[in-house]
Amino acid sequence: MAERSTEARHRHSVGLHHIAPAEALSRLLEAQMAAVQAVHTALPALEAVAEAASAALRRGGKMAYAGAGSSGLMALADCLELPGTFGIPPDRTPMLFAGGAAALLHMTGDVEDDPALAAADFAAAGLAAGDVMLCLSASGRTPYALELARAAKAAGVTVAGFANVPGSDLLALADLPVLLDTGPEVVSGSTRMGAGTAQKVALNLVSVLVGIRLGHVHDGFMVNVVADNAKLKDRAARIVAALSGVDHAAALAALAVTGGAVKPAVLVAGGRSAAQADEDLKRSAGHLAPHLG
Template sequence: MVQRSTEARHPASEGLHKAPADAVMSALLEAQTAALHSVRLAFPALEEAGVRAAKALQAGGKLAYVGAGSSGLMALSDCLELAGTFGIPPERTPMLFAGGAAALLHMTGAVEDDPALAQADFIRANLTKGDVALCLSASGTTPYTLEITRLCKEAGVFTVGIANVADAALLRAADLAVLLDTGPEVVSGSTRMGAATAQKLALNMISVQAGLLLGHVHDGYMVNVIADNAKLRDRAARIVAAVSGQSETASRAALEATKGAVKPAILVARGRSTAAAVENLEQSYGHLEPWLKD
């Protein structure tokens, strides 16, 4: 049997059980930092993934996240943040996690081997041609993720395979392969460490790139944020003031007029009516830049 790189022995593993705490911490930090460097080599694929994701969402489609175990948790953490950060409705970003909600509280390995669960989750997500699926598996061999990938391709869903082992089955099966070659873990085989850290960063890059292309980020501000609590309402007012160049009082009034929608509120604060602001944003496909030049 060929040993996967994620299962190999890390140089810092030997004697780890008897090493002093500061040496253990240093080894873990250095290994995590080294794992992050693998992401840089994947920039071209990550950029394409971001473009594909943005196009699917812009067209009214879905961006699905797929995974099991630690890879699934990394996918879930990015997936859940898209609504709050970019204002993307949760129904447009389904999460296909092996074992479902129950597995989040008591993770078991068996669920990732069951193709029937994958098939049921795929049907429930209702993915169709034009959608995009981000499929994660550190080893690139997880049956659940491979089955979802297969079903997606049959349905015309564009698949992005993210794995930490070169030439893995997932990378071969996906339409777009993203290799994060993080190598061995300090705790051998524990891919919740370096492999997962690299996956999380890669997903951040994909989703932020998609958010930028959708016009949901302007000058680093979350201009499509959903302000559903006091902290976010205050943040929304500060964003409107900063981007529009108007006072916070005027910005809060604009937000009141747009029922909390930040993008149109920025244009309202600059003198447009709510209807005109909405129409302008439709014309520019959600981007503020064309309307901030006057």
């Protein structure tokens, strides 16, 4: 078993309780920046995870998120953004969080040690062979995460294991191991800090690359955005205008024809009928690029 580097002493921990507040903040920020830098070495692994996840979603499967405590919160934060940002239905990206919704208001540590809870959560998620699970544990040996990983592998689900300790159990179990070697925390063992920061950055990268691979990002625009408030409706119109070359009013008119869907609205604004736009997008698997000059 690898030593838990997240529990070791950080060089900036010494004297943290009595140094000037500005110096304390500077030390904490330096550690956060180092955590972000640790993601660099994981880029090839993150690419593999995004490819597997986008392939699963493309064929109608699921990309699940899983974790307990701070790692679970990082997973949840990314998971909740996918429907609005990329238009991916929530039932395609289930979240398995130790303790469920109740734990979001009052997190307790005991739920992450309960294998029966993990088994029940896995069964409720409805994952099947060909799906992908993004499973997070800073230490790489949280019982909840490990039980989920074992259940997923037994069901033929591809496990992408994210951990911050080299040689940890989750990395050994995972089909797609992602090591985010952030080392000791300035507040020893507080993995909501460096480890959590690296996890969230890594998940940001994976989910955006998934969006790109699915055709939901074009030239940096969220072309599959779900426009369910005034800000996003305005954004949708600006996206249509920018990609089609029409003015704002024409972009709004195109969106009205497509029921607010951005991708077909871009093509409608360019002269296609709504039916033709839908047909063209089906042929290109949802990618706009083949239809734009």
